[in-house]
Amino acid sequence: MDIVFRDVEHRYQMNTPFEKRALYDIHMDIPNGSYVAVVGHTGSGKSTLLQHLNGLLQPTKGTIHLGNYTITAGKKEKHLKPLRKKVGIVFQFPEHQLFEETVEKDICFGPINFGMNAEEAKARVGEWLALVGLPEEVRHKSPFALSGGQMRRVAIAGVLAMDPEVLVLDEPTAGLDPRGRKEMMDMFAKLQRKKHMTIVLVTHSMEEAARYADDIIVMHQGTIVRRGAPEHIFRHVDDLISLGLDVPEPVLFQRAIEQKFGVQFHAPCLTMEDVIKNLQTLFTRVKRI
Amino acid sequence: MEVVVRVENISFQYVNEQTYALQHVSFQVYKGEWVTIVGHNGSGKSTLAKLLIGLLPATSGTIHVCGIPLNEQTVWDVRERLGIVFQNPDNQFVGTTVQDDVAFGLENRGVPKNEMVKRINEALKKVGMENFINDEPHRLSGGQKQRVAIASAIALQPNIIILDEATSMLDPSGKKEVLQVMQSLRRERDMTVISITHDLNEVAKADRVIVMNKGKIALEGTPKHIFAHGSKLEEMGLDLPFPLQLSQRLKENHIPITTDHLTIEGLVSELWTLYSAMSNTATK
Numbered sequence: 380m381d382i383v384f385r386d387v388e389h390r391y392q393m394n395t396p397f398e399k400r401a402l403y404d405i406h407m408d409i410p411n412g413s414y415v416a417v418v419g420h421t422g423s424g425k426s427t428l429l430q431h432l433n434g435l436l437q438p439t440k441g442t443i444h445l446g447n448y449t450i451t452a453g454k455k456e457k458h459l460k461p462l463r464k465k466v467g468i469v470f471q472f473p474e475h476q477l478f479e480e481t482v483e484k485d486i487c488f489g490p491i492n493f494g495m496n497a498e499e500a501k502a503r504v505g506e507w508l509a510l511v512g513l514p515e516e517v518r519h520k521s522p523f524a525l526s527g528g529q530m531r532r533v534a535i536a537g538v539l540a541m542d543p544e545v546l547v548l549d550e551p552t553a554g555l556d557p558r559g560r561k562e563m564m565d566m567f568a569k570l571q572r573k574k575h576m577t578i579v580l581v582t583h584s585m586e587e588a589a590r591y592a593d594d595i596i597v598m599h600q601g602t603i604v605r606r607g608a609p610e611h612i613f614r615h616v617d618d619l620i621s622l623g624l625d626v627p628e629p630v631l632f633q634r635a636i637e638q639k640f641g642v643q644f645h646a647p648c649l650t651m652e653d654v655i656k657n658l659q660t661l662f663t664r665v666k667r668i
Numbered sequence: 669m670e671v672v673v674r675v676e677n678i679s680f681q682y683v684n685e686q687t688y689a690l691q692h693v694s695f696q697v698y699k700g701e702w703v704t705i706v707g708h709n710g711s712g713k714s715t716l717a718k719l720l721i722g723l724l725p726a727t728s729g730t731i732h733v734c735g736i737p738l739n740e741q742t743v744w745d746v747r748e749r750l751g752i753v754f755q756n757p758d759n760q761f762v763g764t765t766v767q768d769d770v771a772f773g774l775e776n777r778g779v780p781k782n783e784m785v786k787r788i789n790e791a792l793k794k795v796g797m798e799n800f801i802n803d804e805p806h807r808l809s810g811g812q813k814q815r816v817a818i819a820s821a822i823a824l825q826p827n828i829i830i831l832d833e834a835t836s837m838l839d840p841s842g843k844k845e846v847l848q849v850m851q852s853l854r855r856e857r858d859m860t861v862i863s864i865t866h867d868l869n870e871v872a873k874a875d876r877v878i879v880m881n882k883g884k885i886a887l888e889g890t891p892k893h894i895f896a897h898g899s900k901l902e903e904m905g906l907d908l909p910f911p912l913q914l915s916q917r918l919k920e921n922h923i924p925i926t927t928d929h930l931t932i933e934g935l936v937s938e939l940w941t942l943y944s945a946m947s948n949t950a951t952k
Binding site: 422472556559629631632651658662665 | 842910
């Protein structure tokens with residue numbers, strides 16, 4: 380499902396004294412099957428943007444194409460339910476939305492709501508648990524008896540159970556420990572390959588954006604200010620810092636080396652391997668003088 | 669040095685759980701120290717914080733805070749001396765305005781009105797939120813909310829503040845705001861900070877680190893000492909700081925770094941010394 384935004388604007392509380400422009404001039408294409416990271420400072424409009432991806436919010440100006448659906452400002456859309464099945468949003472701290480008595484019931488809630496019969500949903504719970512790396516044993520447990528990381532996986536399984544074509548993730552690793560973070564991110568990468576999903580990741584972690592996304596969108600004060608592959612985005616470090624963003628540590632290290640040594644590496648170092656390679660070149664060269 | 673927290677042989681078991689969440693945990697915290705407690709999710713860190721402020725009673729063992737043995741009778745005295753800021757900024761507001769929120773704890777303790785107003789203003793000034801006195805807490809940014817939560821805690825003039833993953837839900841600038849406020853409070857008021865965190869850069873700056881694993885203290889010492897355990901930390905699900913990992917990888921790749929650096933500056937400067945020495949010999 381291709382996603383296309385044309386000149387999208389969103390104002391909260393239109394025509395009231397509290398009117399506030401949260402998004403403007405959004406032109407964006409997310410081709411089917413891509414992995415896009417949306418980064419930006421708190422208040423840059425990331426969350427407002429992502430709520431447009433399944434019609435939870437509708438634009439106050441402009442047009443959004445989501446596969447065969449078109450949402451145009453000013454027209455009330457009534458038939459968005461099927462769209463919401465195709466675009467699954469995993470909100471921040473999704474474990475706060477768990478409510479059922481058992482993991483099985485919680486995961487089945489979504490698909491049954493969208494018309495799957497209860498027997499079929501139950502039969503598929505094992506498959507959904509496996510997708511998020513949870514053991515079959517948790518099926519009949521209360522979701523509230525699980526650890527934080529496991530609860531989050533149950534919530535994500537509930538979204539995957541609707542078989543979405545697009546998975547939107549809002550800070551999916553917030554509050555997890557380093558191992559939990561890596562496992563979670565690897566799981567999404569695997570899902571994308573296995574199910575050919577489109578992934579839109581909203582994150583504060585520039586490391587995650589650099590490592591997992593093919594494409595990075597940088598938001599600032601309600602609009603898109605940069606867009607490109609990680610190698611392109613992290614070429615302009617000072618630029619990112621001035622936008623209030625973090626820079627991945629390999630890139631920071633590279634900058635410190637370049638300043639101290641008075642050299643310039645030909646591309647941004649996004650991983651530790653890149654850094655080591657460049658340093659080796661630097662040190663081999665000096666041996667040969 | 670004055671001991672402000674003394675934990676002796678603490679164990680704790682949740683109702684209906686087979687295993688102990690904490691097992692024979694003992695440690696001390698000294699006045700003015702910044703101690704970080706690290707460990708993977710489920711290692712017992714947050715349980716420990718709850719025991720320290722008396723939200724949960726220990727199954728066995730004793731806790732002393734500023735010399736007071738913690739028990740049902742003394743829990744309110746202990747909480748005078750120990751403030752806590754929790755992870756989720758949205759879960760710790762009771763007031764409808766910022767100042768009402770800070771006032772809540774003071775009212776509970778029957779602080780006289782004049783004194784209360786003075787303390788609220790002081791506390792909000794300390795965290796740089798004095799211009800938001802009448803704002804609604806839910807309209808603030810995450811970093812601002814956590815700073816108000818800190819103000820609520822320090823208005824009670826505690827000796828110790830516990831940060832229970834207090835920056836983990838914040839963006840980078842929010843994190844910075846909160847940590848800066850805590851650093852300055854520590855300097856000015858000689859406050860002790862116990863910080864439960866996953867943030868490696870914060871750990872690297874602590875005076876002392878306690879590593880929890882499966883309900884026990886696995887390691888304890890300065891950041892340098894702790895990170896020297898390398899792979900052992902990784903086995904416990906923890907990360908190593910980037911400069912340290914890089915130092916080790918460079919050694920493996922025949923760039924003869926002599927120390928495991930905790931900062932980028934340190935590593936860059938050793939590389940530069942090495943580079944200069946090599947280019948000198950090369951030109952000779």
